Amino acid sequence: MAEHSPAVVVTARSQPTQELAQAVNWKVQRLFRRSLQVRAVDAGSCNGCEWELVAALNAIYDLQRLGVDIVASPRHADALLVTGMVTRNLELALLRTFEATPHPKLVIAVGACAGTGCVFRGSYAVHPGVGEVLPVDVYIPGCPPTPGAILQGLLVAMGRLEPPARRQEFVE
Amino acid sequence: MSNKLSEVINTLRRLEGPLQVSAGPEQVTVVTAAPALAQVCAQVAQACDARLATSVGCDERLLGRGFQVYFVFAADRAGAFITVQAELDENAPVFPSLTARLPAANWHEREMHDLLGFLPQGHPDLRPLVLHPGWPKGFFPLRKDAQLPPSPFQVAGDLDMPGVTGQGVYQLPVGPIHAGVIEPGHFRFFLDGEQILSLEAQLFYVHRGAEKLIEGRTPALALPVVERLCATCSASHAIGFCQAVEALSGVEIPPRARHLRTLYLELERLYNHLGDMGNICAGLSYHLGNYLGASSKEALVSLNAELTGHRYLMGVAALGGVRADLPGHAPERIRTVLAQAYRDLQELLSGITTSPSVLDRLENTGRLSREVALELALVGPAARASGVDRDARRDHPYLAYSDLKLLVPLRSAGDVYSRLMVRADEAQVSMDLVNQLLRTLPAGPVRTDVPPLPPRRQALSWIESPRGESVHWVQGGNDGTIYRYRLRSASYQNWPAVPQAVLGNIVPDFPLVNKSFELCYSCTDR
Numbered sequence: 001m002a003e004h005s006p007a008v009v010v011t012a013r014s015q016p017t018q019e020l021a022q023a024v025n026w027k028v029q030r031l032f033r034r035s036l037q038v039r040a041v042d043a044g045s046c047n048g049c050e051w052e053l054v055a056a057l058n059a060i061y062d063l064q065r066l067g068v069d070i071v072a073s074p075r076h077a078d079a080l081l082v083t084g085m086v087t088r089n090l091e092l093a094l095l096r097t098f099e100a101t102p103h104p105k106l107v108i109a110v111g112a113c114a115g116t117g118c119v120f121r122g123s124y125a126v127h128p129g130v131g132e133v134l135p136v137d138v139y140i141p142g143c144p145p146t147p148g149a150i151l152q153g154l155l156v157a158m159g160r161l162e163p164p165a166r167r168q169e170f171v172e
Numbered sequence: 173m174s175n176k177l178s179e180v181i182n183t184l185r186r187l188e189g190p191l192q193v194s195a196g197p198e199q200v201t202v203v204t205a206a207p208a209l210a211q212v213c214a215q216v217a218q219a220c221d222a223r224l225a226t227s228v229g230c231d232e233r234l235l236g237r238g239f240q241v242y243f244v245f246a247a248d249r250a251g252a253f254i255t256v257q258a259e260l261d262e263n264a265p266v267f268p269s270l271t272a273r274l275p276a277a278n279w280h281e282r283e284m285h286d287l288l289g290f291l292p293q294g295h296p297d298l299r300p301l302v303l304h305p306g307w308p309k310g311f312f313p314l315r316k317d318a319q320l321p322p323s324p325f326q327v328a329g330d331l332d333m334p335g336v337t338g339q340g341v342y343q344l345p346v347g348p349i350h351a352g353v354i355e356p357g358h359f360r361f362f363l364d365g366e367q368i369l370s371l372e373a374q375l376f377y378v379h380r381g382a383e384k385l386i387e388g389r390t391p392a393l394a395l396p397v398v399e400r401l402c403a404t405c406s407a408s409h410a411i412g413f414c415q416a417v418e419a420l421s422g423v424e425i426p427p428r429a430r431h432l433r434t435l436y437l438e439l440e441r442l443y444n445h446l447g448d449m450g451n452i453c454a455g456l457s458y459h460l461g462n463y464l465g466a467s468s469k470e471a472l473v474s475l476n477a478e479l480t481g482h483r484y485l486m487g488v489a490a491l492g493g494v495r496a497d498l499p500g501h502a503p504e505r506i507r508t509v510l511a512q513a514y515r516d517l518q519e520l521l522s523g524i525t526t527s528p529s530v531l532d533r534l535e536n537t538g539r540l541s542r543e544v545a546l547e548l549a550l551v552g553p554a555a556r557a558s559g560v561d562r563d564a565r566r567d568h569p570y571l572a573y574s575d576l577k578l579l580v581p582l583r584s585a586g587d588v589y590s591r592l593m594v595r596a597d598e599a600q601v602s603m604d605l606v607n608q609l610l611r612t613l614p615a616g617p618v619r620t621d622v623p624p625l626p627p628r629r630q631a632l633s634w635i636e637s638p639r640g641e642s643v644h645w646v647q648g649g650n651d652g653t654i655y656r657y658r659l660r661s662a663s664y665q666n667w668p669a670v671p672q673a674v675l676g677n678i679v680p681d682f683p684l685v686n687k688s689f690e691l692c693y694s695c696t697d698r
Contacts, residue, residue: 051484
C-alpha cells in the first residue's frame, strides 16, 4: 500500500444542493462504476451521527438515488464511515472491521468526536479521535454533521481516489 | 408536606433496624449500616410500595466520609423519592447484594463492582459489565485515586457467556458491529432451531467514562458533556441535569423558561416517537411505514433546527433556564408542522392497523408480562405497554406539567404492537401538550443566575424522557465543582427486559422486538 497522504478536513455545508448531489452522483458513476458501498461503524458516538446518516437515506435526502448505499458487511465496502472517538471497549472490533475491508479503502471520520474526541477528549475510556487508531482520509466536522455535510464529505473522499492529474474539485 | 409523604415517613420510622430517617421536600433519606442495607432496602420497597429508581456508589474520602452507597427508591403513589444510604468500610467495601430480593438492582450493583470496586456480597452474577474483560486489574475509575497504568493496553473484551446447553442447542453471535446503521452491542443467542432459548447481551461498547470526566468541573462546563451523552435524549438529559443543579443551588427558574423547557421536552418526545414507529416498521420490513416515520421525523427535527439552531436540540438548556427565547414566528410554525405530523401519524396508523400481514408480525411478538415489568422496575413506554401505569410527568410533576392536562396512555398486552400503540397514543398526547403550552406561554425572562454549587450536598432530579424516566444525581464538592454525577437513563433501566421479552420468539423477530423497546446504547453505556 502506498504511503497514506495527509487527511482532509471538509468544510461542511448545512443543506445539500442539487449541484452537490449531481457532483456526488457524477463521481460515483465515474470512479466506482455506478455504486459506492459504504460501511458505517459506531465507535463511541452519541448516536447523533448515526441518525444523521440514517436521515441521509430518508425519502427527503435519499442518498441511494446517487448510487451510494450502506452495506451490511465491511467485505463489501469501498469506504468506512467511522463515528465516535473510538472507545477502548470497541477499539479491537473497529480494527477488525478495517482489516476486513478490501483495498483500496477510504476511512471517513464523521463528526466532532471522530475528529478530536470532542467533549470526551481526555477520558480514561476513549481515544482522542479515529486518527489515533486508523489512517483517516477525510474528516467531516459537525456535532452531528447534517446529511448535507455528510454528502459533501463523501464527495471529497471520492476525490482522494482520483489520479492527481485528473483531480477536479467540486466548485459551486 | 403532603399527607402521603408523612405517611411514607411514618411507615419508614416503624421499620425495624438501625435507621435514621430525615426528610426534605418530596425526598426522604434513610441512613443505615452496611450489613443491614439489603434488608432495609427490601423493607422500604415493600412498605412504601416503591421501585428502585437509581443507585450511586461514591468515593467520598475527599469529603471526609469514606465510601458511600445510595439506593434511591421512587414511591410513585406518594410522589416521593426515598434514598437509603450506607457507609462502607474503606478497606473492605462490602455490602449485602440486593439483587436476589430486588432484581432491578442487578446492573446497578455490577456497575459499582466494576467502577468502584465495591463488592455486593451474594450477587448471582458479578461478570464485568461496564469495563469489558481486558481492562487492567485493580483499576476502578470512579475512585478518586484511580490511575490508568502508563503502559498501553487493548481491551480483548470477550465475556464468558454460559447461556444454555443441550442436544441441538447452538449459539448465534451477533455484533458488536451490526449490519445496519445502529449502535454497537454484542448479542449471543442460544437457539433451538429458530427459537430463542436464551439471549445474553454484552453492552457498554460506547462507554466513554463521562461520569468521571464531569467530576471536578463546574456545572456550566459539565453541561456540554451531559447533553452529548445521547443525541436523541439530549434535551431530556440536559434539562434533567440543570434541574438537579438548580435544586442543589436552590434556584427557581422563570415561568417562561419552565414552559419552554417543557415545550422542548415534548418536541423531543414527538420526533422520537414518530421516528421510532417508523423504525419498528423497518424491523418488520414494512417499508411504507418506515418512509412515513422517517419523513415525519425529518420534518420535526428540521423544525427543531429552525426554532433552536440544532436538529437534536443540543444547546437549548442552560443553567437557570434556557439559552435563548423562541423566534417570534415560532408558535405558528410549530402548529403548522404539528398539524402535518398529526396527519402523517394517522396515515401511518391506518397503514399498520389495516394490514393483516403487518399486524401478524406485531401482535403477540416479544411479550413482556406485567410481573416481569414490575420486577425489573421498568419505566416509560415499555412499562406502560405492559400495563404498568407509571409516568414521572404525572407521578412526580416537574416544570410545567402540574399546570397541564396530561393523559397517560396505557396498554396491557406487553407485545410489540402495544409498545407501538403506546407511542402512537403518547405522540398525540404530546401534540396536545404542545398546544396547551403555546396557549399558556407566560411572558418574561428565560434565564436566571445560578450561584456556585453548595459544598458536600447532593440533589436528585427526574425527567420523563422519550424512553421513560431518567434520574440524575449530582453532588457538589468542596470548591463549587461537581464531585460525583450519575445518570440512570431510561434505557439503562429497561435493557434487562429485552432478553426477557425475546424468550420463545424466533431470531428473525429479534430486530423487531429490540426496536420496539428502542433503547439507546449511548446513554446506557455513558
